[in-house]
Amino acid sequence: MLIQDGLLDFHVVLYRAGRTSSYPADPPEEGIRFHFLGGAGEVGNVGCVIEDNTGTRLLVDYGLAPTKPPRYPSEAPPISHAVITHGHIDHIGMAPWLASSHGTLLHGSELTAAVSRIMWADTYKVSDIEGYPLGWDKRDMETALDSWVTHNLEDWFEIGQWRCRLLRAGHIPGAAMLEIETPTKRILWSGDIDTRDSPNVLGARPVDCDILCLESTYGGRSHNPRDEEEQRLVSRVMEVVSRGGTALIPAFASGRGQDVLRILHREEPSLNVHYDGMGTRVTKEWLGCRTLLRDGDRMEAAFRWSKRVSGKSDRRKALGADVIVTTSGMLDGGPAIWYLNRLRHDSRSAILLTGYQAEGSGGRKLLEEGKIPIFGNLTRIPLEIDKFDLSNHADHQALSAFARGCTPEDLILFHGDSDSCAALDTELAEEMRVHMPSNNETMHI
Numbered sequence: 001m002l003i004q005d006g007l008l009d010f011h012v013v014l015y016r017a018g019r020t021s022s023y024p025a026d027p028p029e030e031g032i033r034f035h036f037l038g039g040a041g042e043v044g045n046v047g048c049v050i051e052d053n054t055g056t057r058l059l060v061d062y063g064l065a066p067t068k069p070p071r072y073p074s075e076a077p078p079i080s081h082a083v084i085t086h087g088h089i090d091h092i093g094m095a096p097w098l099a100s101s102h103g104t105l106l107h108g109s110e111l112t113a114a115v116s117r118i119m120w121a122d123t124y125k126v127s128d129i130e131g132y133p134l135g136w137d138k139r140d141m142e143t144a145l146d147s148w149v150t151h152n153l154e155d156w157f158e159i160g161q162w163r164c165r166l167l168r169a170g171h172i173p174g175a176a177m178l179e180i181e182t183p184t185k186r187i188l189w190s191g192d193i194d195t196r197d198s199p200n201v202l203g204a205r206p207v208d209c210d211i212l213c214l215e216s217t218y219g220g221r222s223h224n225p226r227d228e229e230e231q232r233l234v235s236r237v238m239e240v241v242s243r244g245g246t247a248l249i250p251a252f253a254s255g256r257g258q259d260v261l262r263i264l265h266r267e268e269p270s271l272n273v274h275y276d277g278m279g280t281r282v283t284k285e286w287l288g289c290r291t292l293l294r295d296g297d298r299m300e301a302a303f304r305w306s307k308r309v310s311g312k313s314d315r316r317k318a319l320g321a322d323v324i325v326t327t328s329g330m331l332d333g334g335p336a337i338w339y340l341n342r343l344r345h346d347s348r349s350a351i352l353l354t355g356y357q358a359e360g361s362g363g364r365k366l367l368e369e370g371k372i373p374i375f376g377n378l379t380r381i382p383l384e385i386d387k388f389d390l391s392n393h394a395d396h397q398a399l400s401a402f403a404r405g406c407t408p409e410d411l412i413l414f415h416g417d418s419d420s421c422a423a424l425d426t427e428l429a430e431e432m433r434v435h436m437p438s439n440n441e442t443m444h445i
């Protein structure tokens, strides 16, 4: 299949092992050192080294940001252990480099490990088609696949002098927060979190800690109530179907697409829904790790109810469906573009976007200009377009309540732009010491 699901336009040449790391050579004399290689003051691209004077050192996440051009974290220093919070590309994308360059073991949930092959293979395929350098190759990917050490949620394990465990983060199935007990401090790393229950996973709960590292994606912003957005999506789908059109729902492969299937299956089981793209393979992995899903039997029922598209003739048949759920979620490639190119001639059809559309993405262009690049040609799309807030991140109020529930002395804000972090700082600065680190700078607590 030549249609790519994921990323586009990589232009950056990557680091060489042992030469360009910004990480200090000496261990910290006291306290805990946090050093962000990426993900401080920005969304995605996460990587942070945590170290203390016991000689214990850990990297949390090593992703890349699929922006245009993409952003990569700085080079990681030699490191034996990394914890990968979840399988989204902005947290896992560069892990093959780690495993092959440093022999790093990758700790994560069973489901994060299970989807990693799909995520890495897609990243590699797109890099190959687009001709950008990635810094790792297929052999490194195999090394990374052999480097997983999986853990059940809530089971303690040891890394050096620290005790660690993974806890449910909400967000997507298999996504984890990381709790660390060092000899002196209890640290909670939130990963990407949602404290609300969503169709496929229950929300995250606060954990008492001394230092909280909190993702800040939606700092300063609030979500519409989730059930209202779900109902609005269903009614809009029914409107489109009743006038004889097809609703094209672009959705991420890992999380959003499966949520949409669950919602439609629950509310309107008579719909004819086709499911295409990388999400179908990801869902099979989900169903193999059922204990990490909220009601895996219902996810399986929704998956079997949908008509899975697995070839060109299936794809042509799907053009007559009520609903097509497919990647990419931001219309940056994938089967969604193929469908869009055909459905655009039928004014009864509609495009229903299911989340944030990043600057420079196809979806953003469509919302702002009514045009989108299709196989290289900027094409006008004269269809109804609507957007729904089905985010799997906690909003400002939920992040603040979560932080208060954890009762930390120190709060480190990351995975958010400067406005989002500043809004949380304003909210919480009287109750805890708030830190807003920068990438490639060392911080001691």
Ligand SMILES: [Zn+2]
Pocket (backbone or CB within 6 Å): 086, 088, 171, 192
């Ligand atoms: Zn995520």
